[in-house]
Amino acid sequence: MDPVIQVRDLTKTYKDTTALDRVSFDIERNTIYGLLGRNGAGKTTAMSILTAQNFATSGSVRVFGEDPYENARVLSRICFVRESQKYPDEANATIAFRTARLFFPNWDQGLAEELIDDFQLPMKTTIKKLSRGQLSAVGVIIGLASRAEITFFDEPYLGLDAVARQTFYDRLLADYAEHPRTVILSSHLIDEISNLIERVLVIDKGRILMDQSTDEARDRATNLVGERDLVERFIGSHEVLHRENLGRTASVTFLGQLTDAERREAGNLGLELAPVSLQQLIVRMTQTGGSPATDSPAQEGALR
Structure with missing residues (x-):
């Protein structure tokens, strides 16, 4: 440096x-x-x-x-x-x-x-x-x-x-x-x-x-979308920044990158993976102060 x-x-x-x-x-x-x-x-x-x-x-x-x-x-x-x-x-x-x-x-x-x-x-x-x-x-x-x-x-x-x-x-x-x-x-x-x-x-x-x-x-976070129970089981111990639910579908933004094996597993389960933009990452991190999202009821609304 x-x-x-x-x-x-x-x-x-x-x-x-x-x-x-x-x-x-x-x-x-x-x-x-x-x-x-x-x-x-x-x-x-x-x-x-x-x-x-x-x-x-x-x-x-x-x-x-x-x-x-x-x-x-x-x-x-x-x-x-x-x-x-x-x-x-x-x-x-x-x-x-x-x-x-x-x-x-x-x-x-x-x-x-x-x-x-x-x-x-x-x-x-x-x-x-x-x-x-x-x-x-x-x-x-x-x-x-x-x-x-x-x-x-x-x-x-x-x-x-x-x-x-x-x-x-x-x-x-x-x-x-x-x-x-x-x-x-x-x-x-x-x-x-x-x-x-x-x-x-x-x-x-x-x-x-x-x-x-x-x-x-840019590599710090990933967004996962799919059937709620499958998403929650797949997330496991990953640090969650944001959750949104719409009916039985969940969208979760979490910290950490997935291994190739985890990505294949997500595909096999029908879960959609997407990168998180820098703006989304910073918005989510400042909303939570860099801490995991709480388990309070998820917001209802359009999934991002």
Whole structure:
């Protein structure tokens, strides 16, 4: 491993609320991460502390081996694009990009101009009069054109339509291939970014629930559908994340992979096996806190 960020026992409390609870993880160099979790899980708090925009209650953070707080050597190598980014009232996109050029030594003006065309961004309109999607485009352009060694995107594409979001994803991958760096994407659009991210970091209730490669995460769970009694007998000791029943049919999502012999047995029993998408896995794990589903009455409804 070649970590550019090292976090150890990081805790952040606000009065009676614990936003981060002794969190430890590493962020590797030149890797695209998905920082995922529910609203209020602690994602933005973590990013704010890593970029020295907030203080930890306890624990340590090292970025490029140093404490980032009031450290120009570190902060000049980081770009943090956040959903709630503020700009001066009279600023327009031209001023925002001109200012960004002063902060980021790797700024690529040619790329910025290409992205301005891609997003059809009005440059002379004051930022406070831009639409939500146009405001998001300003942040996306800064994040990409900065070519910072570490770039955080905290839900920066809210308000962008599907075409604009795909433009962002395509541009990010293309530029990352030519200019590798560390990118941390925080998003609720997990299915959309699942093919972008190389590692998954899931925070739930202030704690790390998952920290592994995207391929490993995809292989963690399986969905099984079939006659209820056969399904329940087949599941055995596997850790169940979610159950749904519809009449005599059951759909169960469980952790762990089946052996070839188990797959043949499932086929012989008429049971259907299906992979679990990254979004489904994270939704189910955060619903249960990473614990097995309880034996309370299963939900009635459409099977997934």
